[in-house]
């Protein structure tokens with residue numbers, strides 16, 4: 063059966079694929095850029111790209127869609143493609159890139175990639191994400207690590223607490239904080255945020271093999287296992303650690319709660335660090351970054367811009383310029399310092415990056431060597447939109463009800479089977 067995106071594109075008869083390397087000299091590079099980077103730090107990061115683009119003669123048409131995790135943007139993108147008018151450049155990720163490429167909606171950047179030597183500067187891991195059938199269809203801007211705890215050191219000190227290294231320690235610390243009247247966990251009750259917490263617990267309690275069996279192989283015995291039940295038990299505990307107003311809260315507001323000491327910790331990818339940095343906070347002093355307990359695991363997320371099929375020479379020139387700038391060494395540094403992530407490009411000097419970023423770089427390397435590196439399910443690296451949606455539905459329903467772990471694993475198995 064064809065996926066939704068495939069059907070979409072087939073029925074809308076989009077312009078045929080284009081070779082973005084060949085651009086006419088007279089064109090005025092223009093790009094409508096669809097993204098969901100609207101928090102303080104995200105806006106700074108995207109502004110750096112806009113300014114670089116404009117300084118190089120580009121005309122930037124900004125198309126932001128608020129909504130963390132990109133679910134609101136995904137709906138806008140589908141309707142734009144359906145109406146035969148896709149934006150030139152869109153911030154999408156992982157399997158979503160593959161689905162749009164499969165549907166024939168993306169332009170071919172391979173010629174440009176050859177001219178610019180992308181094969182030599184991009185790690186194979188990221189090449190796999192942005193290539194489809196051996197052709198470049200997107201350019202990566204960064205690597206975000208998902209499995210982080212952001213902690214307020216003063217809140218921890220109030221209960222003589224140390225950053226947790228196991229989930230038992232996490233619970234013991236959270237219980238102490240709660241007893242002292244401090245909200246242990248800042249959380250925003252939105253499906254993608256529930257899913258973000260959930261996947262860190264899956265990796266932490268099950269390990270990388272279990273994680274991949276559940277999310278990539280969709281192995282039913284794994285999904286219904288006792289380990290998965292323990293994961294849901296832990297999610298039930300987490301539900302008890304959030305404040306009364308968590309429903310619907312944006313992720314960056316949860317980050318502010320940690321900054322202000324209104325909550326002690328947040329489990330969130332390192333885009334949260336961007337918010338601390340934008341507020342002038344110093345890692346190690348004003349806030350702590352500690353991986354969620356997982357025995358050396360690492361959950362990878364990577365943002366990319368995919369270039370959709372466009373017909374005008376100006377748009378094609380805009381796409382080529384944007385793609386070239388995104389992989390520039392200087393841009394990769396500037397952008398990622400704002401964004402909280404680490405560069406997608408290899409060889410970018412690391413001296414300006416803080417201790418959390420350096421830890422991400424070191425841990426990425428060691429997790430990749432030990433086999434403990436996994437792609438994010440909640441952020442579309444390891445799971446397709448349909449599977450991710452099915453998982454998030456169950457995780458969110460469990461989080462917001464008194465569903466038992468036994469029922470949750472059954473529901474998860476059913477939802478995944480239906481989505482396949």
Ligand code: GAL
Nearest residue numbers: 129130131132333363365441
């Ligand atoms: C992630 C994305 C990040 C950040 C975050 C909050 O999915 O990769 O770049 O924007 O969502 O919206």
